[in-house]
Amino acid sequence: MGLFGKKSEGGLMDVIRCDEQEYLVWKWRPSGEANSTKKENAIRYGSSLRVKDGELAVFVYKQKDGENQDFIIGPHDQTIKTANFPILTSVVGTAFGGASPFQAEIYFMNLSGNVQIRFGIPYFDVFDPRFMDFAVPMAVRGTLTFNITDYKGFIKLNRLINFELDDFKKQIKDAITKYIKAVVTNIPADNGIPVLQMERKILEINDLVAKYLGTRLETDFGVNMKGLDIANLEVDKEAEGYAELRKVTAEQTTKTVGAQTDVNIKNLQDTQEINATNMEETLRIQREEAQRAQKLQTESQNLSTHQLNQQTEVAKTAAESMGKMGSGGGSGGSGGGGGMDPGSMMASMAMGGAVGQGMAGAVGGMMGGMNQEKQTPPPPPQVQYNISVNGQQSGPFGWEQLKQMVEAGQLTKGTHVWKQGMAGWELASNVEELTSLFGAVPPPPPPPPVL
Numbered sequence: 001m002g003l004f005g006k007k008s009e010g011g012l013m014d015v016i017r018c019d020e021q022e023y024l025v026w027k028w029r030p031s032g033e034a035n036s037t038k039k040e041n042a043i044r045y046g047s048s049l050r051v052k053d054g055e056l057a058v059f060v061y062k063q064k065d066g067e068n069q070d071f072i073i074g075p076h077d078q079t080i081k082t083a084n085f086p087i088l089t090s091v092v093g094t095a096f097g098g099a100s101p102f103q104a105e106i107y108f109m110n111l112s113g114n115v116q117i118r119f120g121i122p123y124f125d126v127f128d129p130r131f132m133d134f135a136v137p138m139a140v141r142g143t144l145t146f147n148i149t150d151y152k153g154f155i156k157l158n159r160l161i162n163f164e165l166d167d168f169k170k171q172i173k174d175a176i177t178k179y180i181k182a183v184v185t186n187i188p189a190d191n192g193i194p195v196l197q198m199e200r201k202i203l204e205i206n207d208l209v210a211k212y213l214g215t216r217l218e219t220d221f222g223v224n225m226k227g228l229d230i231a232n233l234e235v236d237k238e239a240e241g242y243a244e245l246r247k248v249t250a251e252q253t254t255k256t257v258g259a260q261t262d263v264n265i266k267n268l269q270d271t272q273e274i275n276a277t278n279m280e281e282t283l284r285i286q287r288e289e290a291q292r293a294q295k296l297q298t299e300s301q302n303l304s305t306h307q308l309n310q311q312t313e314v315a316k317t318a319a320e321s322m323g324k325m326g327s328g329g330g331s332g333g334s335g336g337g338g339g340m341d342p343g344s345m346m347a348s349m350a351m352g353g354a355v356g357q358g359m360a361g362a363v364g365g366m367m368g369g370m371n372q373e374k375q376t377p378p379p380p381p382q383v384q385y386n387i388s389v390n391g392q393q394s395g396p397f398g399w400e401q402l403k404q405m406v407e408a409g410q411l412t413k414g415t416h417v418w419k420q421g422m423a424g425w426e427l428a429s430n431v432e433e434l435t436s437l438f439g440a441v442p443p444p445p446p447p448p449p450v451l
Contacts, residue, residue: 016043016057016080017050018108024115024148025163028106043080043104051076054112056151058160061104071151107160109151114226117144117169121177123236128188128195134245136195137236140180142206144213146172146223154222172221179216183209184233196249199233206230264448275408282404383433388416388425406437413438 020026051057051074059070123137148154158168187193187208193201210228217225235242385402386395389410396419397405405411413429428434 015048024110024165026108047080049080056109056111058107059104111148114145114147117173119173124181126185126195134241136242137239139234141232142230145227146225149224157222179213183212202233275410385417385419
């Protein structure tokens with residue numbers, strides 16, 4: 001395989017280890033052969049391999065079927081021999097008795113360390129999707145921290161030979177500049193965040209950028225993003241686009257608020273008009289019902305008086321008939337004379353009895369009614385309150401009307417009320433008699449949102 005040469009070529013080491021303080025990938029070279037390509041990877045069978053905790057040693061060697069890799073994860077501190085390093089059985093030829101040096105590239109990878117990159121992306125244009133004519137310059141500054149977790153994926157994507165951390169960091173820095181600009185530029189359209197509010201939404205934007213950036217760094221570079229801190233999202237407030245955007249946004253906001261206010265006022269007026277119409281209709285119905293009840297009562301009283309008058313006339317007529325029967329001449333018996341006519345007398349008596357019964361019934365009814373009125377207590381006095389709204393006085397209103405006015409929002413705790421006996425107008429909330437009206441009244445609806 002051409003792995004071995006003369007023992008005088010290449011350096012031999014007794015201990016293979018990495019003593020670097022800050023590194024991501026470090027290639028081991030024998031002492032004194034740092035810049036040489038001659039047998040610089042010569043390793044003696046029996047050398048000691050030391051791998052610290054959080055560190056990985058990668059052995060890269062060639063065989064007939066191609067290049068192979070072996071991974072030693074720390075902590076590890078043992079002598080290299082076939083028992084604990086199986087690759088030696090195929091690398092070290094038996095012809096050398098297991099003591100000849102063999103060639104392999106050894107790389108140490110730092111799995112516990114974190115690499116930090118500070119970035120500053122100069123001003124780039126961001127557009128509000130509502131006002132695409134105004135470009136607003138924006139700069140982003142922050143810090144990115146990453147490490148290696150999937151070392152096999154990292155090795156697959158990156159060459160270990162001649163690996164330089166500074167070059168690798170530059171590659172990542174260039175990539176994140178492109179990624180961050182792409183995400184931030186589309187945030188107003190994709191996430192509905194206005195350009196003028198992006199400075200105040202820095203935490204939300206940080207999360208959006210980190211979600212996208214973590215995936216891209218793992219896919220493109222094989223590293224794990226541990227954290228992203230966007231420290232500053234700066235808008236160039238001296239730019240013409242920023243000033244124009246602020247102006248047109250303020251004008252639109254004023255128009256929107258004005259339109260919403262007009263709508264709210266119109267809704268309030270419509271509600272008040274509906275409530276006033278309902279109240280007027282309620283009062284009309286109550287007034288008509290009261291008038292109808294009064295009319296029925298009057299008609300009932302007039303009917304009773306008419307019946308009594310008719311009964312009096314009948315009784316009077318009967319009495320006159322009886323008087324005529326008593327004073328009429330004629331002889332008794334057959335053939336005339338001045339005696340009473342028995343038939344007429346009987347008719348008069350019958351009429352008088354009927355009239356008497358009628359009068360007795362009428363009088364008894366009247367007396368019964370009077371007795372009933374005496375036995376039934378009168379209804380309790382009705383609460384009658386006047387109200388004052390915007391300097392306009394209305395009323396008086398009874399208890400049921402007051403309840404309806406509370407439900408309609410026309411009577412509140414802040415409405416001034418007055419009834420007979422009060423020294424002056426008082427707030428409804430201060431009148432103990434009215435407090436029960438407001439027990440179940442919901443609070444006023446919240447104001448509409450301001451866009």
